Amino acid sequence: MTAFDSFPLGQPGFVTHILDRTAHLRGDDAKLLALEGRGDARAYVVYRDSLVVKQEAEGPRALLTIDEALKFGANPGTIFLGLREDAPVFGMGISAAAAEKLLPRTDVAVTELRGMAMQGVVPPDQLSAIAMAKSMVSWHQRHGYCANCGTRTAMKEGGWKRDCPNCKAEHFPRTDPVVIMLVTSGDKCLLGRQKQFPAGMWSCLAGFVEVAETIEDAVRREIFEESGIHCAHVNYYMSQPWPYPSSLMIGCTARATNEDIVVDRTELEDARWFDRAEATLMLKREHPDGLAGPHPFAIAHHLVGRWLQTIPGPRA
Known part of the structure; x- marks a missing residue:
């Protein structure tokens, strides 16, 4: 199984929930203290955009015992995430000084989360709980x-x-709502490039929902601001928690009513139309020019993939 196989269509990263959040326990300090002291209690230790993982023969292990987390230097304050098969799971932070002390060690590593997830190193069914831990630790720090x-x-x-x-x-x-959308016109879809993207990568347009703005209005506004394209027929597809630091990606589709692109260079490096054949090759990483679509880890991949599975409709 490859990393791509870990995220089948409709299942990007951070969406598979394995925890019972058991919110009714959050106000019971005595119960939480008892849960933290149980032998089956586990924790994810977050440092900025990375996780502290235990290096084992089978590969990195992100879910640590409480004793392991504390010995590695994690802060003693725990965030109760919920129960996994009746076992308590917590989130913990770690200071820069403590994380730096771990770098020379061979039995533990501080590894960037997104890279591990995209490579399939972290089991996909743990990513939702990790997203909770990362967002919550970041919120407390800020x-x-x-x-x-x-x-x-x-x-x-x-x-x-x-x-x-x-x-x-x-x-x-708090969670910040972000719209991310696939714009189509007949048999073509609109994708954009940001300067920080890897070479050859193109993805869906996206942007934050503003105060007192509907999702539909945010989709239309962001598309027009970034590409000069007017849209109609905005439809919701699915959402994806995105813990960078704490957003909810709201995946939508929209149909363009014009095709002349005017790129906002402060937002995008470029934007262009791709037909179905080219978009298919990009998702498969088989494009002759080395162009690529978004990784299946991200909701943008699933927006494009779902469109490619639909029967072409009439032009707007």
């Missing part, structure tokens, strides 16, 4: 002080809330 009065806040409810002891404000983690 929200240690009350936005209302500036006082240091305290972690509560298993890590799913921070309370201000001064002004009593309650702070909860």
